[in-house]
Amino acid sequence: MKLFYAAGASSLAPHILLREAGLPFALEKVDLMTKRWSGGDFNATNPKSYVPVLQMEDGDTFTECAVILQFVADLRPERGLxxxxxxxxxxxxxxxxxxxxxxxxxxxxxxxxxxxVSANFLSKTAEGQQATRVRVAPRLAYVDEALRGRDYLMGSSFTAPDAYLFTMLTWARRLDLDLSPWRTLSDYSERIASRPSVREALAVEGPPHSLRP
Ligand SMILES: N[C@@H](CCC(=O)N[C@@H](CS)C(=O)NCC(=O)O)C(=O)O
Structure with missing residues (x-):
């Protein structure tokens, strides 16, 4: 399997989960500005023009982060992802x-x-980033409440939604969305960040794109 990714993008979630599942996979880096990868035109691989894409050995592809996460988890049911x-x-x-x-x-x-072609990711302008913080903050406040008394979203063990939420919390940090008022959420973020799968994925991907225009 191949995972098409961009550093720090939502593709980080399936990247983490592939490592949690212990599955063999290759990574293909996509330049989101030019929509090129080492094999050429990324839009030929995904006409939706975004990562993540998971490609099977026979060339079939899956898109949509939440679906890819389920697919990966179900390949290794014994891992309880x-x-x-x-x-x-x-x-x-x-x-x-x-x-x-x-x-x-x-x-x-x-x-x-x-x-x-369809270029959208995190805002690169001060106004856009402020608007993002206003939209996202109440949703994170809700998650902070929901996490009280549990280590992971589903209770006591790490599952696919944790890989996805953790990725979103890295974006919150990049946009200077202060997590400290949400103690449960920031402890959760540190707990997930210390997992070997997460450390490896972050190290392999390297720094994400600049958020300046
Ligand atoms: N609906 C898609 C959205 C994926 C998405 O938002 N991908 C962003 C990066 S996180 C992207 O590749 N955007 C294209 C671009 O920035 O040009 C999913 O859930 O997987």
Whole structure:
């Protein structure tokens, strides 16, 4: 399998999860400004023009972060990265994936154009970044409450939604969204940051794109 990624983008979540699952995979870096990768035109790989993309050995691809995370988790059910289909807890984990995707991830994404076909990621302007903080803060406040008394979103063990939420918290830091008023959330972020999978993924990806125009 190949994961198409950009440093620090939402692709960090499946990158972390592939490591948690202990699956073999290759990384393909995408330049989000030019939409090129070492194999050429990234838009030919994903006409939606965004990462993450997970490509199978036979060339089939999956897009959409929340779906890729489920797919990866289900390849190694013994790792417990998603509750089994049919269990009520499966739908609770899906509720988290959906909430993080629709309410947090999407609210971080700016309508500003950065280049390329459908270029949107974190805002590069002071006004845009402030607007992002206003949109995202109440959602993070909610997660802070929900995490009280638990180490991970699903309780006592790390699951796919944690890889996704952690990635969103790295964006919060990049946009100077102060997490310190949310003690539970900032402790959670440090707990996840200390996992070997997360340290390895961050080290391999290197520094993310600049947030200046
Ligand atoms: N709906 C997609 C959105 C993915 C997305 O927002 N990707 C961003 C980076 S985090 C991207 O590649 N944007 C294209 C660009 O910046 O040009 C998903 O959930 O995976």
């Amino acid at each position: 998603m509750p089994a289909p049919g269990l009520r807890s499966r739908y609770q984990a899906l509720e988290w994936l959906n909430f993080i995707g629709m309410e947090i991830h999407k609210n971080f994404i700016t309508p500003e154009r950065h280049g390329g």
